[in-house]
Amino acid sequence: xxxLRRVLPWVLAACCLGRAAGATPPQPADCPPAARPPxxxxxxxxxxxxxxxxxxWRLEKDGRTSWLYGTxxxxxxxxxxxxxxxxxxxxxxxxxxxxxxxxxxxxxxxLQAGMARDPRLTLTPALDRRLRAQLRRACLPETHAxxxxxxxxxxxxxxxxxxxxxxxxxxxxxxxxxQVARTMNKPVASLETVSLQxxxxxxxxxxxxxxxxxxxxxxxxxxxxxxxxxxxARVWETGRDEELGRFTTWCNCVRTPRDRAQMKALLExxxxxxxxxxxxxxxxxxxxxxxxxxxxxxxxxxLPALLTERGYTVTREPLTPR
Numbered sequence: 001x002x003x004l005r006r007v008l009p010w011v012l013a014a015c016c017l018g019r020a021a022g023a024t025p026p027q028p029a030d031c032p033p034a035a036r037p038p039x040x041x042x043x044x045x046x047x048x049x050x051x052x053x054x055x056x057w058r059l060e061k062d063g064r065t066s067w068l069y070g071t072x073x074x075x076x077x078x079x080x081x082x083x084x085x086x087x088x089x090x091x092x093x094x095x096x097x098x099x100x101x102x103x104x105x106x107x108x109x110x111l112q113a114g115m116a117r118d119p120r121l122t123l124t125p126a127l128d129r130r131l132r133a134q135l136r137r138a139c140l141p142e143t144h145a146x147x148x149x150x151x152x153x154x155x156x157x158x159x160x161x162x163x164x165x166x167x168x169x170x171x172x173x174x175x176x177x178x179q180v181a182r183t184m185n186k187p188v189a190s191l192e193t194v195s196l197q198x199x200x201x202x203x204x205x206x207x208x209x210x211x212x213x214x215x216x217x218x219x220x221x222x223x224x225x226x227x228x229x230x231x232x233a234r235v236w237e238t239g240r241d242e243e244l245g246r247f248t249t250w251c252n253c254v255r256t257p258r259d260r261a262q263m264k265a266l267l268e269x270x271x272x273x274x275x276x277x278x279x280x281x282x283x284x285x286x287x288x289x290x291x292x293x294x295x296x297x298x299x300x301x302x303l304p305a306l307l308t309e310r311g312y313t314v315t316r317e318p319l320t321p322r
Contacts, residue, residue, distance in 0.1 A: 033166075035163075035170035038080075042077070046078060046080065049078070050082060050087070051084075052086050053079060053086075053236070054236055054237070055236075055244075055316075056068070056085065056089065056319055057315060057317060058315045059282070059288075059307055060315075064286075066093065066288040066290065067090075068303055069289065070236065070291075070294030071173035071177070071236075071293055071294060072236040072293070072294060073169065073172040074162055074233060075167060075168070075172050076168075076171055077166075079176065082176070083319065085319055086319070087180070090181065093288060094187075094286040094288070095288050095289070096178065096187070096291065097189045097288050097289065098177065098292070099190070099197070100192060100194065102172075102174055102175050103179065103188070104190065111194055114195070114198040114202070115198075116148065116149065117146065117148055117149050117150070123209070123213060124210060127150075127213050127214065130217045131150060131153065131213065134217065134221070135157070138156065138160035140156055140157070150209065151202055151212060152201065154220070157220055161220070161229075162233075165226075165230060181289075189281060191273075191274050191278065191290065196273075200266055200270075232244075236294055241294070241297070244295065244298050245298035247298075267301075271306055275310065279307070304316075
């Protein structure tokens, strides 16, 4: 398992971990900056200056239009406000559909239970010391190491690294869309289950846990996760889906058969289920705004291709910056 598997799903988990783990520790001056709720004036400016980012596809079938939007699970404050094209598509839809609804109390409850540390799966003393050192560096409570699955802690550690660059899970596109949909009084659906997502995040045995944590901690210690997360953010912001489709050529993350198997499990194996869930909502008479991680939308096994196979007319919609 290399950098890829640790960058993409962890950021969604980080958002939920922040809600599930409890109080925020004191923040000394050298800590990564915490996400701060925008003031009323900042919100007004955010909506006034909002511009479109990311990647959007129009889905047409049975006389109805749905939408497919690529997201990223971290963001800056300004990204919390969808631009006019994305906002209009959401307004014209009946339902927002996310991989998981990050604001659903039931989802958060299941995640909290699923992220609890399994006492039967232990780290070596050396790995435990390295994990606690990373928690201290990120100004996170060391008690998390006793309470939360070690691999889930990588989520908050990754977020702490990108927070120094102004990125936070609190402003991730999934979270922002879930908030905006609620202000529009639109229902929010989850396309996947918590158990399915957790299965791709948490090791089932001690050998895998220790091997994964060895590599994860090395990536954090050697600052390999942060540059990749920042490049992904830049690619998403400018809607460069062709570059995203070549992800494996520049991520330096698919080097072994194990890496390829984990890539397949993380993306390709989940895509048919995501496509089927979008199709069920649309076939049920709804116009759907489906927003999922952008890497699910590229290539021959991406959702646009799978939905084309299901009879949709799929059109890439340009998001022209203001």
